[in-house]
Amino acid sequence: MLFLCFSFFSGFDAFSINNPSADLLEVNDTIFVNTIKVSGDKKTRSRIIRNELLFKRGDRIAKSDFYDLIGKSRQNLLNTSLFNFVYINYSFPNNKEVDFEIKVDERWYTWVLPLFEHADRNFSAFLDNGDWSRMNYGIYLKQENFRGMNELLKLKLRVGYLNEVEVIFSSAKRNNKLGWGTSFNYAAQNQVSYGILDNKAIYFKTSNSFIEQQVASDLYLHYRHGFFNRHRLTLSYNSYNIKDTLALLNPNYLANGSNFLNYLSLAYKYNLDLRDSKTYPLKGNMFEGCLARNGLGIINNDINNFSLKLLFQQYGKIRKRLYYGASFGGIANSNNNNPFVISNGLGYKEFLNGFEYNVIESDNYGYVKNKFLFELIPTKTAYINFINLNQFSKLHYAVYVKPFFDAGYVHKQHPNISNSLSNSLLYSYGLGVDLVTYYDKVLSVNYAINSIGIKGFYIHLNLAM
Structure with a gap:
């Protein structure tokens, strides 16, 4: 009888041979x-x-x-x-x-945690402005792997800078292919960003009432083709209600000086993911494209915009302990005068390293990010003996050093004269250290120098690239 046993251990030890005599x-x-x-x-x-x-x-x-x-x-x-x-x-x-x-x-699947978080675009921006009034408090309830079917049930209750109720449910995929999900979000706040000045977000705050209230609801279908192709179709409803003061400060906040806006949108997203890890990939590639229509002409004719968002990532091994990563992304809009609440300034969800403090006024933008990774500490497993729960007592960690270079271009048809970063080539470079550990957590500390001569240290949790 032939007998051979190999173990794939969390992606870290390629093989563990129990009987090397067999082949x-x-x-x-x-x-x-x-x-x-x-x-x-x-x-x-x-x-x-x-x-x-x-x-x-x-x-x-x-x-x-x-x-x-x-x-x-x-x-x-x-x-x-x-x-x-x-x-x-x-x-x-x-x-x-x-x-x-x-x-x-x-893993551990049931989370009931207190919320204490900043509401800025990123942690570095919060450290830069030091405004503790933009803190959120609350409770976060999350049931992953609901019913053992890889379903998600989530509830968030926030107060502080953002007063919010959010409920999310994502179903299991029938036959590993077809599934659905829904979400509901109500948010109210007395401080909002209403514009961009000197390449930074500017805020308005009231003391005794909510200046903005928003309701958002999604219903989506997702379909998995094979193992690596994913499709998602989302129908969304959005409603905004703002005070007259905010409409006066920026008449294009909701378009045409209005203090009320509601609209439907429809989006199709395709994702092909061949990376070896979603959390911290070292090999493989990923492509994602999203075509969206904001304003379906049913409940509001003021919103009329098509957007196309693309992202491609490539990773590979150069030699032992040395890897590379490259990311290409961008967004294009058919309307160059969208309301501020649905505009796509670079610096919110996506940004260039070294420009964490900035929001760049834009109608369309594109970027490329490049990095090299040196495996300073190869992935190791540690045991925390005083913790009796297996979900927490055994963890993995690795440390990588990375030089990086980012570049991008942002286009805005009629930018504010103070926003000098629009319609210009932007770039940055620097050196960083990434700590990768369990529960999909990556802590990054970067030192970057950008094209306008700003240099400094930046801290991120789960930085995408």
Whole structure:
């Protein structure tokens, strides 16, 4: 009898050989999948795990594809964000068959946490302005892997800078393909950003009433084609109600000096993700495109805009412990005079490193980000002996040093004369350190110098690129 067992351990140790005397070379060119056993799934239903495998019982696997199928199956399981560690073990009872054992270490899925957070665009911007009035407090309830079906149920209650109620539900995918989700959000605040001046957001604050109230609701369908192609169709309703003072400060805040705006939007998003990790990829590529229509002409004719947003990322290994990453992205709008609340200034959700303090007035923009990664501390596993919960007592961590270079161009048809960064080439470069650890957390500390000569340290949690 041939017996060979390998372990894929959370992506860190490529192989762990229990019986090095046996060899994959001894089996036939095509191997029959005899059994697949799953263990460690105390909460998760086994079919959710089996759906992520690129092989099933009764398949015949070409020997040349054997390691690749195991590696990609492990990546799929880790990218569900359901597990801290994944092991895929196998043995050959004879030279024609293979038996698999999938062992998972589940995460903690139920979170009831107090909220204490800043409301700025990023942590560095908060440190720069030091305005503690823009803090949020509240409670955050999140049930991941709801019913063991990889469903999500989330509730947020915030007070402070932003008074908000948010409810989100995302269903399981029927046959690992078709699913749906919905969200509802009500937000009210007495301090809002109503414009951009000197390449920075400017704010207005009242002391005794809400200056803006917003209701947003989404209903979406998502469809998974194969293992790596995802489609999502979203119908959204948005409603804004503002005080007259805000409409006077910026007549284009809701368009035409109005203090009320509501509209529907429809968006289609396609995602092809072949990266080895969603959290901190080192190899592979990802493409995402989103075509959206704001204003369907049903409840409001003032909003009329098509937008196209594209993102492509490429990662690879140069040599031992040295990797590269590149990201290309941008957005284009059909309307150059959208209301301020739906404009796409660079510096909100997307920004260039080194420009964290800035918001750049824009109708359209494009950018490229490049980095090299040196694996200063290869991924290691640590055990915290005084914690009895397996979901927290075992963790992984790694440290990377990265030089980076970013560049972009922002177009605005009629920018404010003070916003000098619009319609100009922007770039930055610098050096950073990333700490990668469990529960999808990445802490980044960067030192950057930008094209207008501003230099400094910037801190980020879960920086995308």
